Amino acid sequence: xxxxxxxxxxxxxxxxxxxxxxxxxxxxxxxxxxxxxxxxxxxxxxxxxxxxxxxxxxxxxxxxxxxxxxxxxxxxxxxxxxxxxxxxxxxxxxxxxxxxxxxxxxxxxxxxxxxxxxxxxxxxxxxxxxxxxxxxxxxxxxxxxxxxxxxxxxxxxxxxxxxxxxxxxxxxxxxxxxxxxxxxxxxxxxxxxxxxxxxxxxxxxxxxxxxxxxxxxxxxxxxxxxxxxxxxxxxxxxxxxxxxxxxxxxxxxxxxxxxxx
Amino acid sequence: xxxxxxxxxxxxxxxxxxxxxxxxxxxxxxxxxxxxxxxxxxxxxxxxxxxxxxxxxxxxxxxxxxxxxxxxxxxxxxxxxxxxxxxxxxxxxxxxxxxxxxxxxxxxxxxxxxxxxxxxxxxxxxxxxxxxxxxxxx
Ligand code: SF4
Ligand code: SF4
Numbered sequence: 001x002x003x004x005x006x007x008x009x010x011x012x013x014x015x016x017x018x019x020x021x022x023x024x025x026x027x028x029x030x031x032x033x034x035x036x037x038x039x040x041x042x043x044x045x046x047x048x049x050x051x052x053x054x055x056x057x058x059x060x061x062x063x064x065x066x067x068x069x070x071x072x073x074x075x076x077x078x079x080x081x082x083x084x085x086x087x088x089x090x091x092x093x094x095x096x097x098x099x100x101x102x103x104x105x106x107x108x109x110x111x112x113x114x115x116x117x118x119x120x121x122x123x124x125x126x127x128x129x130x131x132x133x134x135x136x137x138x139x140x141x142x143x144x145x146x147x148x149x150x151x152x153x154x155x156x157x158x159x160x161x162x163x164x165x166x167x168x169x170x171x172x173x174x175x176x177x178x179x180x181x182x183x184x185x186x187x188x189x190x191x192x193x194x195x196x197x198x199x200x201x202x203x204x205x206x207x208x209x210x211x212x213x214x215x216x217x218x219x220x221x222x223x224x225x226x227x228x229x230x231x232x233x234x235x236x237x238x239x240x241x242x243x244x245x246x247x248x249x250x251x252x253x254x255x256x257x258x259x260x261x
Numbered sequence: 262x263x264x265x266x267x268x269x270x271x272x273x274x275x276x277x278x279x280x281x282x283x284x285x286x287x288x289x290x291x292x293x294x295x296x297x298x299x300x301x302x303x304x305x306x307x308x309x310x311x312x313x314x315x316x317x318x319x320x321x322x323x324x325x326x327x328x329x330x331x332x333x334x335x336x337x338x339x340x341x342x343x344x345x346x347x348x349x350x351x352x353x354x355x356x357x358x359x360x361x362x363x364x365x366x367x368x369x370x371x372x373x374x375x376x377x378x379x380x381x382x383x384x385x386x387x388x389x390x391x392x393x394x395x396x397x398x399x
Binding site for chain 1: 297
């Protein structure tokens with residue numbers, strides 16, 4: 001079922017409670033966070049308009065990160081984009097492709113909000129939603145979340161004439177319905193986020209080749225493993241392919257590091 | 262009953278203080294999950310007033326009060342969200358203890374800059390927002 005978050009920036013007070021709940025609930029460790037709180041202002045005292053920035057994954061439908069991911073580490077489920085860190089090879093394609101600058105590399109693998117997969121699949125609410133003291137966050141079926149977002153925006157228009165819902169159309173519809181008191185650009189959110197064209201080319205053309213190349217590499221590793229095994233059998237040692245595969249993975253990771261530096 | 266309080270002397274700002282929502286009193290600055298979201302307090306100062314002093318957003322300054330008590334350095338947050346004659350900081354920083362591995366030496370203490378107070382003549386409540394500070398080079 002298609003799920004979604006509600007993020008109501010007319011209610012968020014910037015308390016950072018969601019950042020802390022996400023960090024501790026998901027055991028992310030110090031200085032790794034999926035949410036960043038900031039603020040913006042314009043005007044001159046005392047005529048100042050200020051607001052909270054609440055930056056996090058928007059769970060795109062046309063998700064650039066999923067499209068470029070060569071291993072399926074990033075995938076879609078329940079209308080959200082998930083992250084299987086075990087499958088991430090650290091290529092950083094998602095970091096380059098995301099129009100919202102969301103995925104971050106930590107210890108060589110990409111990290112981002114995965115919609116609290118374990119908690120929500122067990123019937124619970126995401127950590128951030130559980131903790132928000134101002135009811136700025138909710139989680140549920142996308143139609144219900146969208147209806148609630150529109151209801152809130154129409155109430156808010158009495159106070160903020162430009163109040164609107166962000167997320168109906170961007171990238172094919174977001175899994176994050178954001179209620180904003182002003183135009184997106186004023187809030188520092190792109191009204192029309194550009195999905196890099198390279199990600200489409202990648203999906204249709206380069207990715208199949210990439211998958212082919214990985215298959216070849218795996219096949220090559222298999223051949224190498226057989227050869228290595230023969231050598232070892234001659235030396236009287238028993239070695240499985242698992243260790244050899246690990247060695248291949250390690251050297252691939254070393255290549256990655258070289259490319260990066 | 263109302264008696265106006267003193268205005269800040271030339272070159273000084275009224276010192277205001279309050280809370281940061283992630284932190285509780287002076288107790289949580291070293292807590293890992295809370296330290297990472299707000300590691301040090303900032304000095305809110307009117308952006309135009311800061312520009313006149315030649316101080317930019319993100320600079321670090323020392324503070325000295327009307328009685329010569331000083332603390333810092335503290336990071337400047339130049340903003341239009343505060344009036345020109347006052348500065349603001351969150352309470353709880355300015356720890357000096359090597360045991361507080363994260364919080365030691367971060368930010369400034371509003372308490373160290375409060376050497377004056379006024380008593381409410383009716384109920385005896387203490388008013389502490391009667392201290393004035395000036396910005397000094399860090
Ligand atoms: S916001 Fe970025 S990381 Fe999140 S789903 Fe969209 S492309 Fe992927
Ligand atoms: S917990 Fe709620 S109010 Fe606090 S920063 Fe997060 S969204 Fe905003």
